[in-house]
Amino acid sequence: MTDDNVQTTSPEQSKSNQAAGPFAPVTESVSLFRRWWRMVVRADVDQQTVIDKVREDSGFTPHFAFMTSMSAGIAILGLLLSSPAVVIGAMLLSPLMGPIMGAGFALAVGDSAWLKESGKAIVLGTIISILFAGLVVTLSPLQTVTAEIAARTRPNLFDLLVALFSAMAGAYAMIRGRMGTIVGVAIATALMPPLAVVGFGLATFNWAVFGGSLLLFFTNLMTIALTATAMAWLYGFRSYLSERQSQFQIAAMVVVFIALAIPLGLSLRQIAWEANVSRSANGYIKDQFGKRSSVSQIEIDFDADPIVINATVFTPKILAGAAEQSSRVLSRTLGKPISVNLDQFKVETGEDANSAELAAAKMREQAQEAEIQVTRLRENLALIAGVSVDDVTLDTSKRRAMVVAKPLSGASLASYYALEQRVASGAKGWIIRLQPPAIALPELIVTDGVLDPKSNNNLNLIIWAYGRIGLPLGMNGAAADRAVVKEALTAKNVVIAQESGMVTPNGGVRLRWLAPSEGVSAE
Structure with missing residues (x-):
């Protein structure tokens, strides 16, 4: 028995009923756009x-x-x-x-x-x-x-x-x-x-x-x-591809983009933070010294712990304790320990608006000259040592320069000492250390229980070479002569590791280099 009041709905009517609702305008617009994209945009692509x-x-x-x-x-x-x-x-x-x-x-x-x-x-x-x-x-x-x-x-x-x-x-x-x-x-x-x-x-x-x-x-x-x-x-x-393979590709693409975006986003965040540190440091130091001051040459070492900020300030008035105060304020503001080093230069008059800029220009010129001096010093040391410029070690903060020289044909310790002095004379304010090769040491002559005056230069060369090379020393000669030489060397902090009674042909005292393992004093 059938009920005439029961109404059946077709699939089209069912689909139409499902589409009805609060989001119907949106879904219809999306469908319309997709149809337009497929029939108009894609259609003319070969x-x-x-x-x-x-x-x-x-x-x-x-x-x-x-x-x-x-x-x-x-x-x-x-x-x-x-x-x-x-x-x-x-x-x-x-x-x-x-x-x-x-x-x-x-x-x-x-x-x-x-x-x-x-x-x-x-x-x-x-x-x-x-x-x-x-x-x-x-x-x-x-x-x-x-x-x-x-x-x-x-x-x-x-x-x-x-x-x-x-x-x-x-x-x-x-x-x-x-x-x-x-x-x-x-x-x-x-x-x-x-x-x-x-x-x-x-x-x-x-x-x-x-x-x-x-x-x-x-x-x-x-x-x-x-x-x-x-x-x-x-x-x-x-x-x-199958539908499943396509979905796998989409998922893989999303994962790759996320994997790339995370470290790159962190890198961008770090760069932005560093820029903020530089801006904050420049602004605070400028405010601390006043409008008539000029801040230039800010250099920040973010790899140091704590972070180091070096700045040059041209100001009408030198402020004591400005670096310490800047360190405290910036550390508190930025939430990380920061050390500030300030070089303050007093300009001639605070009324002259251009004085700070002129001083800054002069400072830049001096910095360029200093850079040229460092380059020349490196080249000169490399030349006299017979090595490449990359083998020269420079510490510009402490103004130290060091190089290990290669053996030069016919060169004695006196030759290497003279080369070091020549470079040092042209590099005022620098500490120059040229390490000579461990070649033969000069002989020392003792006369009537006293070191012969003619051997004083040789003694100074031995002391200089010992300080540069750092290897232990051995000594040959008569016992009385060795005692005189040992006393003179000990006064200059030169330690004799081994002694021998072997007499030299000239009757003097001969010193020799020992291997590091031999650096134990012989009793």
Whole structure:
């Protein structure tokens, strides 16, 4: 028996009823937009043409290897010369964008063969770039960290965003057939300069530079590839992947972006904090000394514990205890222990508005002269010691310079002493220490129980060499003569570790160098 009052609903009516509700306008708008995107935006994209074009630039070829090498060479030279124009030229030549975009599109369509081909080009291109840049650095006399190099050693979240927006623009240009935009994308993402800096870090064994620049390149690489994948999906490129595989890819992309964003975000936070420290220090020191004072040459060592701030102040009035007060206030304000060192220079008149600037200019000129003096001192010490400038140790804070000399043909201890004195005479205010090689020591003559006056210079040379080399000494000669020499040396804190009664041909006292293990006094 049936009830005529029971009404059945069709599937269309059921779907319509489910759509009704408070969010119906929103869902209908989204559906309308998706329909418009599919029928209008996607419709005029020739997917096969785009894929053929991207695939053409994705593989590893001799042309790719040559252009990668030349780009790396230009990039590292521009970085060493700190020339932005040369670095930009290297970005334009770099062909690395092709295989990275290819890897992104291969992921989107699920073409494993294409992905392997692109991955091979990326890996080989990366290795070629690093090794070629490292070779150039090894052969170059310039191996200092320039501003252009330092700028690529601390990647942060902004670098990820630059790569993200650039990759979106690049993928859009490829899909829509506007390939000219890729030039701008190549400059924005700057794939080659970080690789060149990686080569610099490898060649100079500077692992901080190596690691920071490698992270920057990896950030750009992953961001470009994954963004290209997302853009290809957005434009409906056909995929050979199952629904489950596609979901896995999406999840993996989200994980990679989060994994990159966390350390880069922390790096950005640290950079912002350091900028805040610099701004706070400059502002407080300026307020402390007054408007007519000028603060310049603020240098902050964030690696020190506590953090050290060095500043130069040009002021009409010298303030006692300003450094200690600045340290207390800044430590309390910034929440970390901070040590402030202030160099105060009194300007001639507080009424002259330009006096502080003139004093600052004079200070900068003096700093440049001091830098030139340090460079000349390093070169002079390296020259007389027969070593490279990298083997010279300088402590500018204590104004000390030290170098270990190589044996020079025909040179005696007197020769090395004279060389040290020559350098010291031209470096006023510096402590110069030239360590001679452990060559033969001069003989000492004792006459009538007293050291012969002619041996005084030899005695001074022995004392000087002992202080520089630091090896234990042995002594040969008659017992009475040894006692006289030992007394003279002991007065100058020179310790004789071993003694022997062997008489020298000239009847004097002969000292000799001993091995460190022999540095035990013989009784």
